[in-house]
Amino acid sequence: MSKPYVYVTRLLPEHIIEPYSDELEIQMWPYEEQPVSIEKLEEESHRADGLLTMLTDKVDQGLVEKSKHLKIVANMAVGYDNIDVDAATKFDITVTNTPDVLTDTTADLTFGLLMATARRMVEANQYIKDGKWGPWSPLLLAGTDIHHKTIGIYGMGRIGEAVARRARGFDMKVLYHNRSRKTEAEEKLGAVYVEFNELLEQSDFVVCMAPLTDETHHIFDAEAFRNMKKEAVFINASRGATMNEDDLYHALEQKDIAGAGLDVFEQEPIGKDHPLLQLDQVVCLPHIGSATVETRHKMMKLCLDNLVRYFRGDSPLTKVN
Structure with missing residues (x-):
């Protein structure tokens, strides 16, 4: 049985990603500071089972409607105003965020x-x-x-x-x-x-x-x-x-x-x-509220934990919708 395919919209440290590779097929946008292009996000959302997104990534109704395989969006932030949660809910797509750790x-x-x-x-x-x-x-x-x-x-x-x-x-x-x-x-x-x-x-x-x-x-x-x-x-x-x-x-x-x-x-x-x-x-300041190495690593891991739990059939830890 093939592993769920997850696309990550920024380049995350390999030591964070590697422990999850047994259960998820993970591909990443190859840049740490440059946001994923709209074209690439749309392309990947069409084939991905899950997305790990940043606050700067717009997951709107148009993208959701075209994402035939998408089942979960794990947003690496407490806020999720970048995601049309109502549209995601309508298409049975789970949305998670990263409270508490930051x-x-x-x-x-x-x-x-x-x-x-x-x-x-x-x-x-x-x-x-x-x-x-x-x-x-x-x-x-x-x-x-x-x-x-x-x-x-x-x-x-x-x-x-x-x-x-x-x-x-x-x-x-x-x-x-x-x-x-x-x-x-x-x-x-x-x-x-x-x-x-x-x-x-x-x-x-x-x-x-x-x-x-x-x-x-x-x-x-x-x-x-x-x-x-x-x-x-x-x-x-x-x-x-x-x-x-x-x-x-x-x-x-x-x-x-x-x-x-x-x-x-x-x-x-x-x-x-x-x-x-x-x-x-x-x-x-340039929106650095949660910007410590320790906390950002915790946020990454929480997103990945949510993805793994979802695809195992368990409830994600921090489900929004």
């Missing part, structure tokens, strides 16, 4: 981004590189305190809760807004549920950790930024389209808010001339 790593990055923005670390680093460091002055590159401030977390999922745990270590007051109350987080972390506008009005740091949905699309718009404190810092480490970038740029220029730390953008990748990159009070 929770703490992404929370580390998110809180690090908050700290870097609040304390102007990137700006200070560039200040030295530009040869500007001269005599000491009382308010040279003075940022804002983090300890004993109020953090407002929009989206209290696993990563949101992990960010809250880190905030408690800085003696911060934790507010949150979520589509449902998280009583366990309230009990364990002292987190306080508030309505969205109240979160905006009371928080010194507003952190977006929500998935991208119709409800959250551009939830952070001009009105939301106007409702924040003038001294507030906005952090987004979830999905870029939860914010309106033009509105954020104008809010920063007009000093409606004090700064922003961004790991995500509406259209990725961004170029060096992107307006937000021109503002000193903004720290930008």
Whole structure:
């Protein structure tokens, strides 16, 4: 009996792939940094029993409809807005993601981004590189305190809760807004549920950790930024389209808010001339929330475990639909 054929849309380390080769016939796109071409993805989806995809790969209804043999798509991300899950479900295609294994790593990055923005670390680093460091002055590159401030977390999922745990270590007051109350987080972390506008009005740091949905699309718009404190810092480490970038740029220029730390953008990748990159009070990262060697290897293995379990007839570990 032939092994199920799986196509992987990026080049993954051989030592990760090899242990699964007894049960799966695996072929990979031969480039690590270059995304799979649309033509190649369509070609492979026609013959593959399973796909291991990245967040940048669009598995839309048109592709699903043409994929006669496809049975499972293992997406190497927590989010899966790159996949038409409804279409996949209609054609009896299982979709999986990679939650849990990246929770703490992404929370580390998110809180690090908050700290870097609040304390102007990137700006200070560039200040030295530009040869500007001269005599000491009382308010040279003075940022804002983090300890004993109020953090407002929009989206209290696993990563949101992990960010809250880190905030408690800085003696911060934790507010949150979520589509449902998280009583366990309230009990364990002292987190306080508030309505969205109240979160905006009371928080010194507003952190977006929500998935991208119709409800959250551009939830952070001009009105939301106007409702924040003038001294507030906005952090987004979830999905870029939860914010309106033009509105954020104008809010920063007009000093409606004090700064922003961004790991995500509406259209990725961004170029060096992107307006937000021109503002000193903004720290930008290239969507590296889960980017540690340890975590990325765990994500790869979870995708492959899901594929193997599916083809064995077992339930995948992290099924979405």
